[in-house]
Amino acid sequence: MINFNYLKILILSTLSFAAFGYANFIGYSYQQCITCHYNPYGNGPLNDYGRALGATLVSSKEILKDSLSDEDRAEMSSFLYGKYKGDYFKPHANYRGLYYKTDIGSETSQAEWINMMANVGFTFRPTKNDSLIVVASIGYAPEPSNPVTGEEPSTYRSREHYIGWRPSKNHGLYFGMMDKVFGIRIPDHNSFSRTVTNLTMNDGAHAALYHYTNKSFDFGLQYFLGNLQQDENVRPSGFTTQFEYSLNNLNRVGASFLSQSNTFSSQSMWALHWRAGILKGSSIMVEFGRVTKEFEGSEATTSEYFFLQNHILIKRGLFALVTFEQFKDNIEDTDKTLKLGPGIQYFPFQGIEARFDIYNLRSLSEQNYSNDTWSFAGQVHIWL
């Protein structure tokens, strides 16, 4: 039963959904995050175009079907369903709540409602073409079940605060607290591609990011000091880089590399990723990566993960999705963990998302047998 407990801990300790970079929108031929987000790697507040797109292309129009045209919906997709005024100051607010039930069918089953985040923030745009932006978000965050050593657990934190300067459309420089650039930035922060790599919502860092983009590719190079709120000894600093290339308007391949260390440990990792749009909103996303971690006084171990997520657009606003993941804690062992997660994602109206996932976790080992575990996650996400 060793693995059973391990899996249980794994789920509970890494459970966190946040961020809202929807990389799967390549299914609509949107390849680059900067089209919809102020941050060139997604996440964080949406720009006006992204909000309008969310209100029209992505969200269902069943609610107020007869009284609101798509033009109306786009027009009222600004803060608090307001109209666009060409503001210099763009406020935003986000809430994400999660109902999570673990070990379904077992006596140890637990269920709870977690307020994952309740953020408010703003984007300051002194220039109309967004060549200069200031982004900041602060809000409630649940105390992590695996707090980072040396960090005072706090239920309020700054998710991000950075200044972005794009001297031209192609080049951008960003300074401040932001997420690290690595892999496909998906909203499922409980996936192995986010947890094993230490890239969950609480792993942002004070960093300097250079971003280059053109029609064919994106390149990013980021140097980070770590989260300056953390104790210096445990704060991982290092650099990361990512390259993504468009094979055509529906296929994008990329590679990422990250290296970081603190006083006690070092970590290096790489990933290869591919996003494919299958048109009309459906998509496939694949990421394969290896993470090598070395702690002081012990040998380095390399983990391996494989992430596959497919979206099927059933009708406007409604997706069926399946996440399939494989994780090897140590590539020298044959033991591995499989995770299969069928789910439903529904955007009933602009600024509202509901998502339901069932996760089947299976351990494959030559040393022991363990039963599968099943869990359920139901989320509500509101962004205004």
Place this chain on the structure above:
Amino acid sequence: MVIRSLLLLILFIPIANALTLRDAANAYKKRQYRKSIKIIKKISKGNIKFYTDDSLILMSKNFEQLGEMKNANMIRNFMISRKYRKENREVKKALAGKIDLDDLDELPKGLLKVYYMMLSSRYDMYLKNKSARNKKAVIKFAELLVEQDYKSDKAEIILKRFRDEEQRKKDAIFYKKYFMLASYASWQDEIILTDDASGFEQDINSTAQGTLLTAGMTYGNAHGEYRFQLSVGFGAATVGEDSGDFDYFQNNVGETLFSFTSGYLWKTSDNVSIGVSAPLLLRIGDFTEPDGFTISQGTIITTGLLAHMVWNINSYFLNLEFGKVLKLRSSFINIGVGYTF
């Protein structure tokens, strides 16, 4: 005196005609088509050369309503040849494909008006008899009017209806396709170990994974497809039970799977399908029987129900099946990449 008489003729004859034509129009409105024709004939004393364009148009409409299409078309052709012989010659060339439609000069409104009538008439005829000849003529006239931007919105609607009709026909056609698939599969076995002496039974579980090789066929149209597939698989299982009564453990237990799966998948778009499939599965497991014990369900024939999804990218596809198979624990997962011939 001569000038005065001519003026009177010019001023009063059209008024008299217009008044009578109004009567003809009223008769048409009352669906008295024969009467309407009679009135028009009376105006011009039966000589078609003296008919005004308006009276000819009305007359052709009357004939059309009476189902006398030959007469209706004859009148329209007369109108064209009377005034637009040269332009019509060019249009005929374009409709025959000898020159491009966009090479035509801007045509007179009067001519386009007649073409529009011919389009409407032919379209009505097509709706009644679905004749391919009428359809061809309608498409040509509609394309001409779109190109000339005369009542192009109405012509576009007709063209769109034809396009939709073609698409519906195309979408409804069933066709066969064959495919090969290599996939990774994982499942959990549930076997029963019986103590021969006491008859005590204990469930023993395993987790298995392996490779499935599949050949199959799809039969479907643009809306959905039936999917039939034959698979053979080879896997290895870790079997264990750590209850107080038994201590049974085996790893790398060879397992062989044979399955025939049939299913139906709806197409959410040209390249994505979602549905259900039911496998008929034979699983043979090489489980070791300890002395004094018997293993049952080492070999099983079973069935189940799987969610089935397919994403096509050109000739390649990603295949994902998962769900419940009876006599197996937990879920059956099958994910692979295939090629469609």
